[in-house]
Structures are given as C-alpha cells and as structure tokens.
Amino acid sequence: MKYVLIFLLLPFITKAQQTQVNTDSLMNHIWVLASDSLHGRLPGTEGFDKALGYSMAFFEKHGIEPAGRDFWPQQVPMDVNRIDSAYFLIETGRDMMQLVPGVDFSVRGYSGSGNVDSDVVFCGYGTEADYEGVDVKGKIVLVFKSNPSFNNDLPPFTIRRHADIAYTHGAKAIVFVSQPNQSNPQKPIGSVMHGEGPMHEDLPQLQISVEKADYLLSNSGYRLSELQSLIDSTHQPHSIDVNKKASVMVQAVYSANGFTQNIVGVLHGNDPKLKNEYILIGAHLDHVGTIGNSVLYPGANDNASGSAAVLELARVFSLQKGKLKRSIIFVLFGSEEKGLVGAGYLAGHLPVDKASIVAVFNMDCIGYGDSLMVGNGKSCPDLWSLADSTSSELGNRISIHTWAGGGADLTPLFEQGIPGLYFVTTNSYEHLHLPTDKPETINQALYSDMVKLVVAITKRLVIDMQ
Known part of the structure; x- marks a missing residue:
C-alpha cells in the first residue's frame, strides 16, 4: 500500500517541483x-x-x-557599429610595445575606423579650454573620461561630444582614461554608451588603463595623477606633449540606419x-x-x-x-x-x-x-x-x-x-x-x-x- 501511495503522489510531487x-x-x-x-x-x-x-x-x-x-x-x-579589429602600440625608445586588448585598452563601441601613427598630446578633460594654444592636428589626444568636477557650467559629458571636440581641433584619434585620483579608477571597459554628439566614422576612439597611460607619459615629467591634481587644484588646463609616439588602429563597420x-x-x-x-x-x-x-x-x-x-x-x-x-x-x-x-x-x-x-x-x-x-x-x-x-x-x-x-x-x-x-x-x-x-x-x-x-x-x- 505504501508503494502504491508513493506512486500515486509522484506526478504531483513532480508538478510541484517543476513550478519551482x-x-x-x-x-x-x-x-x-x-x-x-x-x-x-x-x-x-x-x-x-x-x-x-x-x-x-x-x-x-x-x-x-x-x-x-x-x-x-x-x-x-x-544606428549600429561593430568593432572588427584593433591594436594599440606605444613607443618604447627601441621599438613599439603592444598593449593587450581587453586588459590594457578597449575600443569604444561607436569608435570610427582608422590607422594612426603619431605623437600623443595630453589634453586634460578634453574641453574646449584644454585645446587652447595646443596643436593636435594629425595627432592622438589623451583625455580624462569625465568632466572636471570644478566646472558645473559644461554640458553633460558624453564620449561623442568629447570626441567631436578633438576631431574639430584636428586630432586623428582620441584615447580616454579614467581619473587616477578616484578611489577605484575604471578599467578599460567595453561600452556603447556614447551619448549625444555626431558620429565620426574616421576617428578611432579607445580607452587605456591608468597604468599604461602612465607609461605613455613616462617621458613627459609627469604622472597622470600629478596632472589631474594640478588641473583640479588650479582649475586651469595643463595640456602637454607627452614626448612619445603611439600607433592605434581600429576597423569598425557602422550603419546609421x-x-x-x-x-x-x-x-x-x-x-x-x-x-x-x-x-x-x-x-x-x-x-x-x-x-x-x-x-x-x-x-x-x-x-x-x-x-x-x-x-x-x-x-x-x-x-x-x-x-x-x-x-x-x-x-x-x-x-x-x-x-x-x-x-x-x-x-x-x-x-x-x-x-x-x-x-x-x-x-x-x-x-x-x-x-x-x-x-x-x-x-x-x-x-x-x-x-x-x-x-x-x-x-x-x-x-x-x-x-x-x-x-x-x-x-x-x-x-x-x-x-x-x-x-x-x-x-x-x-x-x-x-x-x-x-x-x-x-x-x-x-x-x-x-x-x-x-x-x-x-x-x-x-x-x-x-
């Protein structure tokens, strides 16, 4: 009788388990x-x-x-964009150091395509003021991936807006980096959050780690944290030529429709x-x-x-x-x-x-x-x-x-x-x-x-x- 009861209850037990x-x-x-x-x-x-x-x-x-x-x-x-390939190289003095994608750098999801081998210029927070008196034509710019906290009059930060500023001033590629003085600086992430602004299909847009950005700055006399502190404390731009070349390449496929x-x-x-x-x-x-x-x-x-x-x-x-x-x-x-x-x-x-x-x-x-x-x-x-x-x-x-x-x-x-x-x-x-x-x-x-x-x-x- 006990086995018959178990047999009769089995379908109900199974049904109850299935709804969990x-x-x-x-x-x-x-x-x-x-x-x-x-x-x-x-x-x-x-x-x-x-x-x-x-x-x-x-x-x-x-x-x-x-x-x-x-x-x-x-x-x-x-609009949609697909990243097919990319690399990022930094001059070492003897040859070029190849950065590791996904670790040392990432490619912004709405990056344009291009192959740029050029000098690198650090342009602070990438605002219009950071480009005053600075020649970035044909060059790669390195900027913080945020607005400065001391200026609330700027429009909200977006990747596309800051990329457009660099593009308007003649830059051929833009590299974003997190603020090193944050408690937990963001690693290079994959992201398609680009916000308002025009799409530049011929402007590579990447993000670099704080550590590799410091290597990029190693001939400039500054660490990235020092540059941030200088800009944040004076509320003034401090754009510099980093005295290193870099080579970046992105192949992307974009469709506005x-x-x-x-x-x-x-x-x-x-x-x-x-x-x-x-x-x-x-x-x-x-x-x-x-x-x-x-x-x-x-x-x-x-x-x-x-x-x-x-x-x-x-x-x-x-x-x-x-x-x-x-x-x-x-x-x-x-x-x-x-x-x-x-x-x-x-x-x-x-x-x-x-x-x-x-x-x-x-x-x-x-x-x-x-x-x-x-x-x-x-x-x-x-x-x-x-x-x-x-x-x-x-x-x-x-x-x-x-x-x-x-x-x-x-x-x-x-x-x-x-x-x-x-x-x-x-x-x-x-x-x-x-x-x-x-x-x-x-x-x-x-x-x-x-x-x-x-x-x-x-x-x-x-x-x-x-």
Missing part, C-alpha cells in the same frame, strides 16, 4: 547567452540575432504568445475582468559585443542573468497558467547598453493601455554580489513593502537601501506613470563590461534567491491577488 525555480535551468540559459557563439549579444550583429531566436523559441515552447504582430520582435530604429529589437510576449490570465490587467516582467538581452576575435565581453551577469530570469519566470508561470487571474507580459529589451533604447521605445509603443499595467518588475545584474536589493521603493512604497514582506517570508531579507525615479530599463516606463521595481544585487559590478563577466562568476545561491523572490511577488499579484 530551477537553478540549473537558469544557469543553462546563462551559459548559452554568454557563450562565444553569441559574440557578446551586440544589437545589429548575428550574435544578438541568435540570442533573440533562442529566447523566442523558448517562449513559444512554453506557450508565451506574441503581444502583437509588431512585437515578435519589436523593431527599434538605431540599423535597428535593435525587443521581444514582447504575453501569458494570458483567466479572470474575465482581471485578465485585462498586466504585470510586466523584463530584462535587457543585449550586451556590448567584442573587439573582433581578440576580446569577448560575455555579459553573464550583465545581463544574461536578468534575461535568463525572465525565461525562467515564463516557464514557471506557464505551468500555472490555469491559476492566473491577471496576465503577464514578458519583455526582453534591446540596447539598454546604448541608453535604454529598447525600453524607451516600448514605453511609447506599448501593446496595451499603460493604465492596465499594474506593475513593472525589471531585473538587471542579479547574479553577482552579496545581497538582494530592490530599487524605486521610494517612488512605489506599496510595491516595495510587498517585496520586503515577501523576502522576509522567504528568509532572504532585501537591503533597506532603495531610491526613487526608476532605474535602468524601468526608468522610461516609470516616467510614463507605470509603477514598478528594479531588482539588482549589491556590489554587483566587479566584472561590469569586462571580459571576466563569465558564467563561472555567478553567485548561484544569491541568484536563485533573487529569482525566487520575483516569482513569489509576481505570484501574489497574478494568482493570490494581493
């Missing part, structure tokens, strides 16, 4: 999305298209329907009235690509972790479809890395009335760090209280730190008046936009706890109706 968050399933998605074959998931490339195809096939397998003909996928106009894509699917609820209300669960699918065949930016935490979580939530709730009262919209955003492009477009081209969206849950960088954090709580205190009480019941309290105004891809939707929360982990950015952001670095226990939290909060809103 599966860490192996999450990690399998991350291994796929962060793999070499997806080439860093840069929009406008085959790698991003593969990520789209993989995700759409998974949604379809689990009964997630397109939110409409124009949402599977949703095409978003955007490209596009990125969102995937927007829906799992319909069953209540005659409440099925017309929605919880939107999203994460950005894109990352920052490669430097040709030499450097891969895998983007495991940023944001294969969030994308995998969206896929896992789709699986979990598809198995409970008959219990759903409200409907769930699942979104994978394109081109968050360029400046919330996909989310911004979706906010203006929603598949449903924005008033029918009860909440947006956005997940970004949730697989690395040391604790759970939920943003936008000051703007949506009721939702944050729900997250806090739910996390307490699960035994994984969220950080008391939160903020207002959205965050990441939640921001443009929140600005449309749609309430929401932004799920992230604390101290999550050690590998941000670096080649080391690999699946092996994922904190699987923390990651699983975060996804379980989002599942539990969502369940309260679509099944339990809290």
